[in-house]
Amino acid sequence: MKEIIPPTRVIGLMSGTSVDGIDTALVEISGGDLDLKVELLAGETYPYPPQLRTKILSICGGEQISMLELATIDDQIATVFAQAAQHIQVGYPPATLIGSHGQTVYHRPTGEENHVPLGYSLQLGRGAVIARLTGITTVSNFRVADIAVGGHGAPLVPRVDAFLLSHLQEVRCIQNIGGIGNVTYLPPRSDGWLDKIMGWDTGPGNSLLDLAVSHFTNGQKTYDQNGAWAASGSPCYPLVKQWLSQDYFYLRPPKSTGRELFGVDYFYQCLRDCNHYDLSIPDVLATVTELTAASIVQSYREFLPQMPQQVLLCGGGGRNLYLKKRLEVLLDSIPVTTTDVMGLSSAFKEAIAFAVLAYWKHLGIPGNLPVATGAQREVVLGETHGL
Numbered sequence: 001m002k003e004i005i006p007p008t009r010v011i012g013l014m015s016g017t018s019v020d021g022i023d024t025a026l027v028e029i030s031g032g033d034l035d036l037k038v039e040l041l042a043g044e045t046y047p048y049p050p051q052l053r054t055k056i057l058s059i060c061g062g063e064q065i066s067m068l069e070l071a072t073i074d075d076q077i078a079t080v081f082a083q084a085a086q087h088i089q090v091g092y093p094p095a096t097l098i099g100s101h102g103q104t105v106y107h108r109p110t111g112e113e114n115h116v117p118l119g120y121s122l123q124l125g126r127g128a129v130i131a132r133l134t135g136i137t138t139v140s141n142f143r144v145a146d147i148a149v150g151g152h153g154a155p156l157v158p159r160v161d162a163f164l165l166s167h168l169q170e171v172r173c174i175q176n177i178g179g180i181g182n183v184t185y186l187p188p189r190s191d192g193w194l195d196k197i198m199g200w201d202t203g204p205g206n207s208l209l210d211l212a213v214s215h216f217t218n219g220q221k222t223y224d225q226n227g228a229w230a231a232s233g234s235p236c237y238p239l240v241k242q243w244l245s246q247d248y249f250y251l252r253p254p255k256s257t258g259r260e261l262f263g264v265d266y267f268y269q270c271l272r273d274c275n276h277y278d279l280s281i282p283d284v285l286a287t288v289t290e291l292t293a294a295s296i297v298q299s300y301r302e303f304l305p306q307m308p309q310q311v312l313l314c315g316g317g318g319r320n321l322y323l324k325k326r327l328e329v330l331l332d333s334i335p336v337t338t339t340d341v342m343g344l345s346s347a348f349k350e351a352i353a354f355a356v357l358a359y360w361k362h363l364g365i366p367g368n369l370p371v372a373t374g375a376q377r378e379v380v381l382g383e384t385h386g387l
């Protein structure tokens, strides 16, 4: 007889490459993988204290820090993550498990092309500290087990996407647009479908656009709300074509990237290129936005066995209406909506995914998809920290 798994109340904590805040989801999870069910009870993004955000971004940009500073920042991050977990539970019976992604500050993908036999990915915000501060068992450090078996340690969400968002007849792409973009290609859910799923990091999401907005407003604004500023300009297509010729976009999946490539140095190079064309500020923003849209669509045409019938967006970039419109145009009118229309919050999907990965760790269910991360095999992800 099949074991009935009682619903478990789990908190997912995630801060991604935008470093905008801690996406926090309180969810009720039941089932295993094929019968996985998730209900979002509460979701909230708790912004980082501004000084901590500035410090994290500067570390991601290559600032050298001492071991003492590293220890201090690690525990500051764990503390704000623990506070987020405590806040989200107010008014609910306490959760029994936390899945905390932590804050990525460095990601070095594995790959023959860069002679890196083993990847390295560092997420700060120790799970043990979160467990101690909240009194809740915490699973963290999800990427290392995949890396240990030869994977990139990213993207990890495709396996969760597969069980929450695949369809019996339809071919779908789930496109996350955070700081970095990543896609999960989902063929119809039938025999052997799990082996036909694909996933990879598409390149820049909002990282370059956010840097541009911050640059042009002297840090007064951090992002282009609804894409309105970029929409008032026009993309410089010769420049987009030039940028798209970069090696990363031609690398075959599995592949992953981060702010180490599409970060501050890359942005200043983009700015220098824009100056050659004498672009206005709105034109620069439109051109950078176009790179995000065009790199996503080019990668679908290059690497997918067939184009999707529908693209479901998630992550903050899904709220950028100009970016969404450019995606629709470049996709020759393939419908582009968000995962919300499938009943899964586009804003909290990643936080939900890390709650699911913690739950799977608890049940001994693998969390990675070797075809997406390049790992030699499926592995259970995460390290558990008890009280």
Ligand SMILES: Nc1ncnc2c1ncn2[C@@H]1O[C@H](COP(=O)(O)OP(=O)(O)OP(=O)(O)O)[C@@H](O)[C@H]1O
Pocket: 015, 016, 017, 018, 019, 020, 023, 176, 177, 178, 179, 180, 181, 205, 206, 210, 222, 223, 224, 225, 226, 227, 314, 315, 316, 317, 319, 320, 321, 350
């Ligand atoms: N209303 C909006 N209009 C336009 N862009 C928005 C809006 N809301 C959020 N964003 C963008 O989304 C970003 C945050 O997205 P998200 O939280 O998904 O990123 P992340 O999880 O940090 O990154 P990653 O998925 O790469 O780890 C913001 O930095 C901003 O650029």
Ligand SMILES: CC(=O)N[C@H]1[C@@H]2OC[C@@H](O2)[C@@H](O)[C@@H]1O[C@H](C)C(=O)O
Pocket: 016, 017, 104, 107, 121, 153, 154, 155, 156, 157, 158, 176, 178, 179, 180, 181, 182, 201, 256, 257, 258, 350
């Ligand atoms: C190392 C790291 O933090 N990678 C993130 C980042 O943000 C988007 C993309 O790059 C993705 O590969 C990954 O996050 C999601 C949650 C993932 O692992 O699926």
